[in-house]
Amino acid sequence: MSAYAQPAGLWRRECLVELKRSWRLPQFMVPTVVTPAAFYALFTLALARTPSLSGAAASLACYGVFAAIGPSLFGFGAGVAMEREQGLIELKRVSPMPTGAYLAGKLAAAVAATAAAVALIYALGVIAGVRLSAGQWLALAALHLLSTVPFALLGFGLGMRMGGKGAVAAANALFLGASVVGGLWAPSAILPGWMRLVGELVPSYHLGQLALGIVGADTIGSPVAHVAAIVAMTALAGWWAWSGWRRSAA
Amino acid sequence: MREDLSAAATLAAISKKLGGKPVLDGLDLAVGAGEVTALLGPNGAGKTTAVGLITGRLLPNAGEARLFGLDPRRPAARGRMGVMLQAAGLPDVLTVAELVGLHAGYYRDPRPLHETLALAGIADLGRRRCGALSGGQARRVQYALAICGRPDLLVLDEPTAAMDRDATRALWATVRDAADRGAAVLLTTHDLHEADALADRVVVLDRGRIVADGGPAAIRSLAGGSVVRCRTELPLGRLLMLPGVRRAEREGADTRIATGDAVATVRALLAVDGALADLRVADAALEDAMATLLADGRRAAA
Numbered sequence: 001m002s003a004y005a006q007p008a009g010l011w012r013r014e015c016l017v018e019l020k021r022s023w024r025l026p027q028f029m030v031p032t033v034v035t036p037a038a039f040y041a042l043f044t045l046a047l048a049r050t051p052s053l054s055g056a057a058a059s060l061a062c063y064g065v066f067a068a069i070g071p072s073l074f075g076f077g078a079g080v081a082m083e084r085e086q087g088l089i090e091l092k093r094v095s096p097m098p099t100g101a102y103l104a105g106k107l108a109a110a111v112a113a114t115a116a117a118v119a120l121i122y123a124l125g126v127i128a129g130v131r132l133s134a135g136q137w138l139a140l141a142a143l144h145l146l147s148t149v150p151f152a153l154l155g156f157g158l159g160m161r162m163g164g165k166g167a168v169a170a171a172n173a174l175f176l177g178a179s180v181v182g183g184l185w186a187p188s189a190i191l192p193g194w195m196r197l198v199g200e201l202v203p204s205y206h207l208g209q210l211a212l213g214i215v216g217a218d219t220i221g222s223p224v225a226h227v228a229a230i231v232a233m234t235a236l237a238g239w240w241a242w243s244g245w246r247r248s249a250a
Numbered sequence: 251m252r253e254d255l256s257a258a259a260t261l262a263a264i265s266k267k268l269g270g271k272p273v274l275d276g277l278d279l280a281v282g283a284g285e286v287t288a289l290l291g292p293n294g295a296g297k298t299t300a301v302g303l304i305t306g307r308l309l310p311n312a313g314e315a316r317l318f319g320l321d322p323r324r325p326a327a328r329g330r331m332g333v334m335l336q337a338a339g340l341p342d343v344l345t346v347a348e349l350v351g352l353h354a355g356y357y358r359d360p361r362p363l364h365e366t367l368a369l370a371g372i373a374d375l376g377r378r379r380c381g382a383l384s385g386g387q388a389r390r391v392q393y394a395l396a397i398c399g400r401p402d403l404l405v406l407d408e409p410t411a412a413m414d415r416d417a418t419r420a421l422w423a424t425v426r427d428a429a430d431r432g433a434a435v436l437l438t439t440h441d442l443h444e445a446d447a448l449a450d451r452v453v454v455l456d457r458g459r460i461v462a463d464g465g466p467a468a469i470r471s472l473a474g475g476s477v478v479r480c481r482t483e484l485p486l487g488r489l490l491m492l493p494g495v496r497r498a499e500r501e502g503a504d505t506r507i508a509t510g511d512a513v514a515t516v517r518a519l520l521a522v523d524g525a526l527a528d529l530r531v532a533d534a535a536l537e538d539a540m541a542t543l544l545a546d547g548r549r550a551a552a
Binding site: 005006007009010013014017020021024025083086087088090091093094095096097098 | 307325
């Protein structure tokens with residue numbers, strides 16, 4: 001079985017075109033980019049009764065993960081479902097395009113939106129007085145950008161299985177749910193027991209704990225266990241995404 | 251079943267159910283290089299399902315689909331095929347050139363962009379966003395997407411639906427040209443004139459089964475090549491016994507006789523009915539041929 005040699009630059013072109021598409025749909029991109037920063041400014045910078053800089057750094061770490069979930073779930077979940085309804089994917093599916101290139105294009109758009117969203121949050125944090133070392137900033141940025149991957153795969157699986165409206169609803173529910181039980185808005189330590197239990201099952205909790213560790217805030221559990229959980233969940237989400245893509249060919 | 255190695259695409263003993271209902275029932279079809287094969291039939295005949303199987307969008311319940319001898323889902327097979335689907339949309343915010351350029355990039359030896367656009371008759375639309383195209387223009391963009399990779403097999407599902415007459419003619423010319431250069435073309439249509447104008451071979455499909463397979467002229471003559479109209483008092487049963495006659499029916503004061511041999515029929519008619527009046531002979535419209543074929547096919551299946 002000889003492999004089909006892919007034309008050079010195929011993946012890069014797919015990513016560039018997908019970025020262009022998102023850029024031309026500001027009504028979709030702007031809310032997912034601005035909302036997390038607005039929440040961060042409102043809840044932790046403006047409304048906190050006794051603003052503490054360590055608290056501002058901790059919530060910056062958590063809101064960065066929150067910022068990655070939106071573009072991933074909406075871009076993939078809702079976006080893919082709507083593209084499927086409009087018949088935009090059908091032709092790609094019968095073309096020699098590798099599935100991975102399509103995923104990569106969508107992921108590039110989600111990562112770009114996430115980068116813009118976390119940059120806004122970082123800027124607000126710095127204005128509010130958050131100070132981190134260069135190493136901490138870099139580690140945090142890498143973690144926040146990588147946070148898109150499990151949620152993108154999860155969203156893609158949703159988008160391949162649900163209609164446009166259903167996928168938007170599901171993405172919304174997951175977006176808020178994963179943020180709350182993941183301890184991104186209020187620390188996991190003060191959540192009710194059952195919420196913490198559910199939180200263990202979503203990547204946002206483990207990503208949040210890793211992010212808290214990077215800024216030197218209090219964390220629960222060992223980083224190695226969190227990384228292992230994230231890898232396992234990402235693999236599961238990958239299978240969910242792949243089987244969703246294959247499934248409609250039946 | 252003997253494997254046809256020269257065929258671009260084959261369906262062998264395919265049965266396919268959709269939503270529990272059988273859509274295709276033991277279908278055999280081979281699409282040969284250098285010819286235009288038209289899959290003709292009424293809505294619901296199973297044409298689009300057959301296309302879905304050849305392109306690997308659907309998997310058969312029984313039988314086997316092959317694309318250049320491979321599983322149709324393999325990129326190596328798909329890299330030699332260009333497809334125009336019936337229900338495919340275009341991304342509104344991309345320009346025509348961006349979209350066609352991206353799609354061409356999936357293929358190893360794509361046609362230059364300007365050449366693709368010119369062949370599809372949209373050379374002046376490259377900078378237009380897809381969201382701003384008319385229905386007919388969008389169909390031409392979809393045709394451009396089908397041909398941009400210089401495919402050896404061109405699969406066109408109802409290609410000229412929503413196209414005006416000029417665009418249809420232009421598309422027919424380029425499809426014909428592609429076949430003359432050696433490409434295999436599979437075209438579904440319910441427009442008999444399209445099959446007649448374009449196809450080397452017409453496969454008539456009804457309720458998931460092939461009811462006729464041959465050149466357009468053969469299909470026409472199969473079902474009665476001419477229509478004789480006249481005024482006659484002879485009973486229809488008597489008319490059916492005349493040489494060449496396949497069907498006879500009253501149309502107001504006229505009697506309409508479909509025949510495979512107009513000369514013999516007319517000679518016999520004049521001999522048996524001295525009062526015959528208003529005699530006219532015309533080529534059977536393809537609609538007549540189809541109606542006869544479908545009726546015969548359903549009678550045979552019943």
